[in-house]
Amino acid sequence: MKKIVYKSKAIQTVILMIMALLLISLWPLRIWHETVSTVVMPQGEIISEAVDEEKTILQEIIAQYNHMDTIDVYLDENSHGETFFLRILDEQWQVICEEETVIEPEHLPGYQKVIIDVDMEVGKPYFVILQGDDSEIFSGWGPVSLEEMPYMGTLYYADSTQEGMSLMANYNYRMPLRKTWVFGLGALIVGIAALSVLGVRLWYKKKEDKLTTVEKVFKGVMNPIVAVGALICIGAVLTGFFGKYLLDNTVYFVSVVLLALILFYGINHDRVGQQAIFTLDYLKSHFGDLVQSVAIAGAVAGCCEYMSGLYDIHHTVAERKEMLWFSLAVIAMFKWKEIVNIYNLIYLAAAGLYGYHYYQTNLTEEMDELAVQALKYTVLIGILLGFILIRTAIGLCKRKLARLSYVYAAFVAVFFALIIIFRNGRWWGVALVVAFGLFYLNYGMWEHKERIFVNIARGIVIQFIWSTGFALLHRPYVTYRNARYTHIFHTVTITASYLTIVECAAMVILLAKLKKSRELRDCWKELVLFGVVSSYMLFTMSRTAFFAVGITVLFAVGIMAGGRKLQLLKNYGKNMGMLILAVLVCLPVTFTAQRNIPGLISEPFLYEIEYSMYCPQEVMRGRRLATINYMRVGRFIDVFADKIFGIPEGTLDPYGELKQAEYERAHKNSAKADTSYGTEKRIVIPGIVDSSKLVASADYIPEDVPEEALRDDDYTNGRLDIFKSYLEQLNMIGHEEMGAILKSGENATHAHNIYLQVAYDHGIPVGIFFVLLGAATFMRSCLYYRREKDKITYASFPAVVSVAVAVAGMVEWIFHLSNPCGLVLMLAITPLVFQEN
Incomplete structure (x- = not known):
């Protein structure tokens, strides 16, 4: 940003950048x-x-x-x-x-x-x-x-x-726009840009070409853009474009002002003493780290796809995507000469030929598109697995492996052995052992071990930004059917567990920055990230997630506050205050964006089961943002008060004109109207089925909770009854099926508890050892942070993640190779397997 350039070059560069953006908007984005x-x-x-x-x-x-x-x-x-x-x-x-x-x-x-x-x-x-x-x-x-x-x-x-x-x-x-328009407008844009660049060059031949900085040019371009955008948004709010309710428009207005202030600060804040992060030298020396971050982001995305899968084939494809990206995360730790050499070339040629033969042999006409994808990914994973095994074997023979932390490594090794021996027909445990066994070994031979937590945290953030961008474009926030927002998933519990692990990354990144400096110019980006993630967590209105994240925040702020006695208390209070302030600022901005942007885009994405759950026609199409079927501030307050504080839904009426009869009609009796698209009026057409039969059921329960357990006074949502069923059916060797038989006679989907689920799947001894491994992980991670906090960036990451998973795991099933929490936990403990140097 401090680079000095000639003003003519700066103007010409801005013109060319605008030209490039316009051309990209014509193709391939095709937004016109x-x-x-x-x-x-x-x-x-x-x-x-x-x-x-x-x-x-x-x-x-x-x-x-x-x-x-x-x-x-x-x-x-x-x-x-x-x-x-x-x-x-x-x-x-x-x-x-x-x-x-x-x-x-x-x-x-x-x-x-x-x-x-x-x-x-x-x-x-x-x-x-x-x-x-x-x-x-x-x-x-x-x-x-x-x-x-x-x-x-x-x-x-x-x-x-x-x-x-x-x-x-x-x-x-x-x-x-069709091709003729695209080519015509593209040629026009290029012509205008060329003439403008030529005009600037001729102008500065006659006039003195002064020097300026990239920072001044950046401010001169971005400030007017933000100002105009803010004025347009404020005008839309004041004219009622987003609705007629005063409370909503007040929040929207405040949100636009807050967002404008954040953007103006980000553009204009003092950068004296701050160094650029992604320089050319950094990219050259950290290329492998960036690849690993992207690969980890891809693996987490595969986990998210798995958790949203509705059929076995969806899970199969998602697992293979996850493992494909995970393989790249392992390869990113290789040196260039370990990737490009004669041995690997010979292997890849042979493996490629065999992989092609295997693919053609197993490809059948009956396979659908997803089955073909799964077969392709299987072949690629097999080839990469052999590639990784060759390098791992060579490295071990050359004794490159770092010294193990024998006690903790023994805990991990025994657990790996137990879940394989008592797998009871499950293969995801075997895949977990192979995948992370190779990851740990190659980490032990890596020369940049100190970068692992940065790469993991950055990968989680990259995936969150990507998925949130998708949610902003295609996942509407709906008033009655989706008041507890599900982000990119189809159930709130999955969303809450995913956001719990993102919260861990965001809070570690932020607290590490606050430990160095509390000046706003140094930490404003991290504060915004934490505020946005926390806002989406609040949208889920998940009491269990709030509990897990609350415990984790208190713990993380405590161990990372720094200082002793009174200074520790002061630091704790200051850091906690900044975290709370970040959420208060970002919550209305995030709410406003998530409520309105999907409606402007009007290209909603729904999972198959969601069509029978929510989304009336005003949300599905038409860009009618003023409809009450989009989430409103008062509705959010009403549901939040019910789910978190136990105030019955419908008690609050912040709008004034929202009558009880309208509430009952729109909320209590909205199932048919929302799912039948108004087909309660019978269509009489020869040869056409009665459209009233097209109505799908809105009574979707995502989890097999006994009906008698869903009492108003049951704060656990029936989990205690599920826990009792699992405890009664535990044995020493485990079960092939993961669902216990409930009192109602139904099979539970899962135990809603990682400790019970491991004991039920693999047997009581394995369950006990899993608890011991969790305790050992927590103690080992705390010792690791104490020793390495001044040397390793984000050294608190294993401790924070272990606390979050331990607490959240008491009320939800999150330990699985293809669950984001399980994947990140196994990544986070990687350095703990080895001794600190």
């Missing part, structure tokens, strides 16, 4: 769109008949493009009533769109615009249905040449087929 309309105008006499609740019109169409934006439906002057329905069904007769449109008498006769905003598959048939809603409309149709309009199918009215007829309407598709 155009509207392509298909106009259906009958060629002859136009017929108009009454359409009401019983008499409907159905028009079959063939999708021409992949996103339909709106449909303009013609209505004549005889139409009367308040609203009518337009629905679209796919070829499986599933409702993908329903829009209740207001009839505008002043525009009759004429076209009524209906918002569609749904993705379609080009070439597939769809069915457009018109139906009255306590109203009677008159729409026109007439003869259309199929040769001129082959994308129009059969038209039905009431109980009869209208041969050769088509509905009078305009179908408006929204699509990225």
Whole structure:
């Protein structure tokens, strides 16, 4: 940032950067769109008949493009009533769109615009249905040449087929700019940029070219951008673009101001004495570390995909993705000459040929796309495994392995042996032993052991930023069906356990920075990271996660505060105050962003089971941010008070005008309205199933908790009853199935407790040893931090993670190779296996 440059060069560079960003936005991002309309105008006499609740019109169409934006439906002057329905069904007769449109008498006769905003598959048939809603409309149709309009199918009215007829309407598709526009605009942008660069060069030939710094140029460009963006957002809030409620708009306004202040501070704060982090020299000397961080991020992403998998094939693919990335994390510890040499070239040639033969031999026509992916990943993992084994064997023969911490290493080795011997048919334990056994051995031969925690923490943060970006774009925060926000997952418990481990990384990074300096200019980025992660944790409203994170924060702040006696208390209070302040500042900003950005993008991603749980039409499409179906501040307060403080839902009414009857209708009785897309009004069409049968159940319970255990006074949500069932069925050798038989006769999904689950899966002795290993890990990690806190960056990471997993593991099942908590715990203990030097 302090680099000195000529002002002309700086301006030219900014012009070229703007040009590059605009070109990228054209392709490959393709964020600019155009509207392509298909106009259906009958060629002859136009017929108009009454359409009401019983008499409907159905028009079959063939999708021409992949996103339909709106449909303009013609209505004549005889139409009367308040609203009518337009629905679209796919070829499986599933409702993908329903829009209740207001009839505008002043525009009759004429076209009524209906918002569609749904993705379609080009070439597939769809069915457009018109139906009255306590109203009677008159729409026109007439003869259309199929040769001129082959994308129009059969038209039905009431109980009869209208041969050769088509509905009078305009179908408006929204699509990225076509190639001619992309090339044309791209050429225009390049031309303007070239002329601008040439103009700057000519101008400064006549005028003195002064020197400036990169920092001044950065401030001069970014400050106006942030200012304009803040003003636009404030204007949108004040005009009610995001809703009409005063409380919501007040929070949005404050959030915009806070975000602008954060950005302005980040741009303009004093950088005297601060050194650039990612310099060219750093990238050259730490390339392997960056690769390992990205690989760890990929492995954590594989764990997240596993936890969100709904079927065995999803788990299979996710496991292999995780192990593929994990293999790269191991290889990142190799020296360049250990990767590129004659032995590896010979091996890779032979392994590649055999891998191709294996792939072709096992590939069958019956395999679907996911099965083929799993086979490909299996071959790649096998090749990388052999590659790692060769280097590991050579290194061990050359006695490169560091000295072991014999007691703790023995604990780990015995545990590894026990979960293999008593695996009871499970293979994930074997995979865990092989994967982390190789990781530990190669770490022991690595020359940069002091960098491991930085790489792990950075990998976790990279994955969190990536997944949160996805959530901001595609995971809407919904009022009634998703009040406890699930981030990139489909259940709150998975989200809370994942965020617990991200909290560990964020708080270690922040507290390590606060230990060096509490000046805002030195730690503002870490404060923002911790505040955002904590905000998403608060969105889950998970009492168990709050408990685990609360204990972990108190512990982490305590061991990293520094000082003695009174100074320790002062440092503890200051650090805790900064953590709390970070959450208070970031919570409204994060809430506002997560509530509104997915609605602006309007490309929601739902898991299969979520379609039967939540997301009404106003959220799924249309960019209607003012709808009450998006999360509101008062609703968040209401649910938070219920889940955390036991205040019954519906007690609080911060909006004033939110009547109890409306609350009951929208919340208590919203299952049918939210899942049937309004199909409670029966559609009568010849040859089409009754759409009321398309309603999916909203009674989804993600965990097998006994119904009798779900009492209002049961703060554990039935976990105590599950624990009792598991305790009663423990034995000495374990079980093949991980689910115990509950009192209700059902199989539990899991024990909601890592200690019980290990004992149930592998037997009581293994369970006892697992508890001892946990205690040994905690003590060893505390001793490690005490000895290495001044030498190793983030030396507290193993202690913090072990506390978080130990506490969270008492109420949730999180110890598994493909659970983010289990993966990060096994990564965190890596240096503990070896003696400190």
